[in-house]
Amino acid sequence: MERSATVTWNGSLKEGRGLISTKSRALLGIPYTFNTRFKDVIGTNPEELIAAAHASCFSMSLTGEAGKENFSVESIHTVANVTLEFSNDTWSVNSSHLDVLAEIPGMSESKFQSISEKAKETCPISRLLNTKISMTARIWSKDRITSTSPPPGEL
Numbered sequence: 001m002e003r004s005a006t007v008t009w010n011g012s013l014k015e016g017r018g019l020i021s022t023k024s025r026a027l028l029g030i031p032y033t034f035n036t037r038f039k040d041v042i043g044t045n046p047e048e049l050i051a052a053a054h055a056s057c058f059s060m061s062l063t064g065e066a067g068k069e070n071f072s073v074e075s076i077h078t079v080a081n082v083t084l085e086f087s088n089d090t091w092s093v094n095s096s097h098l099d100v101l102a103e104i105p106g107m108s109e110s111k112f113q114s115i116s117e118k119a120k121e122t123c124p125i126s127r128l129l130n131t132k133i134s135m136t137a138r139i140w141s142k143d144r145i146t147s148t149s150p151p152p153g154e155l
Contacts, residue, residue, distance in 0.1 A: 020044065047082045047093060050129070054096050055080035057125035065115040065122075066104055074103035096126075098135040105141060112139040 005027070009018040013034055020030045036043030055078040063073045079099040084091055100116060116137040120126055126133050 020049070047084045050093065050125075051080040051082040051096065054082070054123070054125045054129065054133075055098065057123045058098055058100070058119060061123040061126075062100070062102065062116060062119040065119045066107070069107075069111065069115060071104050071107050074105060076100065076102045093129075093131060095132045095134065096129055098133065098137070100135060100137040101140055102137070103140050103142075107139060109139060113137065 004023045006021050006023075007018050010016055015034075017031055017033045020032060021028050031043050032045050033041070033043060035041040037045035037047070058080070059076045059078045062076055062078075066073050077100070081097045081099070082093055083095045083097075085094050086092075098120065102112065102116075104112065116135065120133060120135050
């Protein structure tokens with residue numbers, strides 16, 4: 001199986017702009033520039049796309065691991081934070097942190113931590129990144145609400 005994306009860049013690094021499209025057409029002519037990458041300007045950037053890929057891949061991997069243990073997932077909310085840092089005269093993606101909140105009825109905290117770690121290790125995007133990947137994983141259920149367990153979507 002092969003997936004592809006196409007980028008067209010025009011102009012210099014700081015004044016130019018690029019357009020990102022995917023073969024599936026899920027992204028079609030999405031703009032990105034120096035400012036969308038290094039400043040808070042609306043538009044996307046490579047690191048944001050990596051974060052989206054990592055969060056979505058992990059969520060699917062966690063769902064699969066839960067299913068292997070005969071659990072049905074109600075919801076998984078994953079935020080991936082990819083860190084781009086400048087050191088030794090170059091930019092590098094140094095880490096990806098997954099912040100996970102899942103609602104999986106009947107699953108214990110220890111089982112959740114175990115399958116979350118396995119999902120993190122087996123997610124194809126985790127393996128691709130070859131970078132430090134950290135994670136905060138929390139399980140949530142309506143019958144177990146605590147002050148540290150917000151409903152899904154409120155990380």
